[in-house]
Amino acid sequence: xxxxxxxxxxxxxxxxxxxxxxxxxxxxxxxxxxxxxxxxxxxxxxxxxxxxxxxxxxxxxxxxxxxxxxxxxxxxxxxxxxxxxxxxxxxxxxxxxxxxxxxxxxxxxxxxxxxxxxxxxxxxxxxxxxxxxxxxxxxxxxxxxxxxxxxxxxxxxxxxxxxxxxxxxxxxxxxxxxxxxxxxxxxxxxxxxxxxxxxxxxxxxxxxxxxxxxxxxxxxxxxxxxxxxxxxxxxxxxxxxxxxxxxxxxxxxxxxxxxxxxxxxxxxxxxxxxxxxxxxxxxxxxxxxxxxxxxxxxxxxxxxxxxxxxxxxxxxxxxxxxxxxxxxxxxxxxxxxxxxx
DNA sequence: CGTCCACTGGAAGCCGTGGCGC
DNA sequence: GCGCCACGGCTTCCAGTGGACG
Numbered sequence: 353x354x355x356x357x358x359x360x361x362x363x364x365x366x367x368x369x370x371x372x373x374x375x376x377x378x379x380x381x382x383x384x385x386x387x388x389x390x391x392x393x394x395x396x397x398x399x400x401x402x403x404x405x406x407x408x409x410x411x412x413x414x415x416x417x418x419x420x421x422x423x424x425x426x427x428x429x430x431x432x433x434x435x436x437x438x439x440x441x442x443x444x445x446x447x448x449x450x451x452x453x454x455x456x457x458x459x460x461x462x463x464x465x466x467x468x469x470x471x472x473x474x475x476x477x478x479x480x481x482x483x484x485x486x487x488x489x490x491x492x493x494x495x496x497x498x499x500x501x502x503x504x505x506x507x508x509x510x511x512x513x514x515x516x517x518x519x520x521x522x523x524x525x526x527x528x529x530x531x532x533x534x535x536x537x538x539x540x541x542x543x544x545x546x547x548x549x550x551x552x553x554x555x556x557x558x559x560x561x562x563x564x565x566x567x568x569x570x571x572x573x574x575x576x577x578x579x580x581x582x583x584x585x586x587x588x589x590x591x592x593x594x595x596x597x598x599x600x601x602x603x604x605x606x607x608x609x610x611x612x613x614x615x616x617x618x619x620x621x622x623x624x625x626x627x628x629x630x631x632x633x634x635x636x637x638x639x640x641x642x643x644x645x646x647x648x649x650x651x652x653x654x655x656x657x658x659x660x661x662x663x664x665x666x667x668x669x670x671x672x673x674x675x676x677x678x679x680x681x682x683x684x685x686x687x688x689x690x691x692x693x
Numbered sequence: 694c695g696t697c698c699a700c701t702g703g704a705a706g707c708c709g710t711g712g713c714g715c
Numbered sequence: 716g717c718g719c720c721a722c723g724g725c726t727t728c729c730a731g732t733g734g735a736c737g
Contacts, residue, residue, distance in 0.1 A: 642700060658726060663701065681733045682699050 364556040365589035367408075367582040367615075370416045377551045378544045379410045382535050386418045389533040390506055392426070392480045399506045400532030404514050408580030409537040411510045415484045422482070429480040436490040437671060445485070445496045449473070449505075453481050473503045484508045489516035490671060498525050507532075539579030546574040548581055549588055556592070569599055576608050587611035619672055627665045629653050634675050635688045642666075642684050 363369050376383060389401045403411040419431045432452025434445060450472050483500060485491070489511040500507055511517045514534070518526050540548070549570040554560060562570075570588070577584035591599050591607035623631065626649075633648045634640055640648070645666075650656045657665070666686065669675045678685045 657724095659700090660702085660727075661725060664725090667702085681701080683734075684700060 359556060359592050360558040361556050362589070364552050365585055365592065367585045370413055370420060373417065373421065375551055375555060376410075376413075376417065377547050378540065379414055379537065382410075382414055382537060383418065385533070385535050386414055386508075387421060389535070390418060390422060390482065390508070392429075400501065400529065401506075401508045402514065402517075402532050402534045403508060403510045403537060404512070404534060405537030406512055406539055406579070408577075408582040408584075409539055410581060411537050412486055414535075414537070415486070415508050415510060419482055419484065426480070429482065431482045431484070433484045434486065436485055436487045442496045442499075445491070446470070446499065449483055449500065453483070453505075470499060470503065473505075480506065482506045482508065484510065486510045489513065494518075495525070497529065501528060540574075540581055540584075541579070542571065542574045545577055545579065545581060545584045546571045549573060549584055552585060553588065556588075566599070569601075569604060572601075572604055573608065582615060583608075583611050586615060590614070620674070622672070623669075623674075624665075626653060626657055626662070627669060630662065630665055631669055631674055631688070634669075634686050639685055639687045642686070645686060 359365075364371065364375065373383075386401065386403070389399065403415060405411055416433065419433070422429060423431065430453045432449050434448045434452070436445070453473065481504075483505050485497075485507065488497075488509040491497070494517070497507070497509075509517065509532075518529065546567070550562065550567070553562075553566075553570065569591075573584055573587050573591070577587065587604075587607045587610070589607075590610045591603040594606050594610075595603035620628065620631070629652050630645065630649055633645060633652065637644075637648075646659055646662055649662065656662075666675070666677070670677055673689055675686050676689050678687065
């Protein structure tokens with residue numbers, strides 16, 4: 353890139369970091385809509401907003417950025433961000449919500465029952481409160497939504513597909529949930545992704561002039577990223593780390609698969625050795641019955657866990673979209689999921 | 694049909710850890 | 716420093732489900 357390409361701001365190429373507002377190029381409309389939807393209108397009625405779209409389309413970024421902006425406008429508001437992949441049981445979610453919203457360093461952190469926590473929420477309700485439930489379609493017990501909308505909270509639900517969100521809910525709750533604002537984040541087009549990358553590299557490399565060659569490179573990354581901004585941004589970062597003063601095509605060829613592996617690896621890192629062994633076996637076999645899987649796992653690990661625990665691990669792997677379970681009972685089979693999302 | 698078998702996931706109990714009050 | 720106690724990770728036990736087989 354343009355003579356001296358020094359990476360001056362790595363954070364800009366961190367797909368996890370919430371970017372500055374001016375870095376947002378292709379979600380400005382959605383950002384405004386979300387801000388409008390969430391800004392306290394005075395009515396004080398509980399609000400419900402949906403952010404729907406595939407992975408890597410800026411949903412989490414939008415939600416977090418919006419709360420940052422609102423927070424700077426009205427510092428007294430309280431917010432909680434919860435990723436439902438990490439926490440997906442009813443009490444867990446409530447605990448996180450209470451922890452985030454009620455900064456009362458609860459003397460009784462004990463009080464772990466649902467009713468107690470709802471009570472706690474009710475007692476501390478004088479300022480606007482916002483709860484983001486990310487990956488909300490992963491909720492094991494969507495009834496928790498019922499608890500939350502009862503409590504005059506502003507809920508932002510993030511999910512890939514809206515349908516998944518409503519599965520297995522009783523009609524009463526379903527009709528309560530259909531009233532919210534829907535904001536869709538579709539997959540980025542190649543030109544949108546290119547624009548995002550241009551903006552990012554402008555800040556990351558502190559340069560404003562691109563050679564046509566450089567633009568062409570960003571385009572190339574964008575073409576290969578499947579509309580997923582995380583992959584694109586990560587790839588640019590890997591390329592910058594790999595390359596010298598100027599990015600070469602070889603840097604890009606290295607960076608693209610590297611970005612995917614890294615992103616995948618990052619979620620695999622959350623697994624413990626048992627979960628990883630199970631995943632590896634499933635990946636090696638391609639397709640395996642629970643019995644064979646347990647047997648193979650038993651051989652591979654020195655101190656294997658019991659079947660019951662293994663089942664919990666497998667459930668977790670399913671939650672994380674690393675594997676997929678098919679069929680029931682004796683016909684059950686596990687198989688790996690490679691593409692993400 | 695009834696019985697067996699493989700499998701899932703809920704419930705309860707065990708135990709080590711870590712925070713808290715004294 | 717000591718004892719208490721809740722919590723999380725794990726196990727054990729079990730009810731429920733659905734295919735296979737006599």
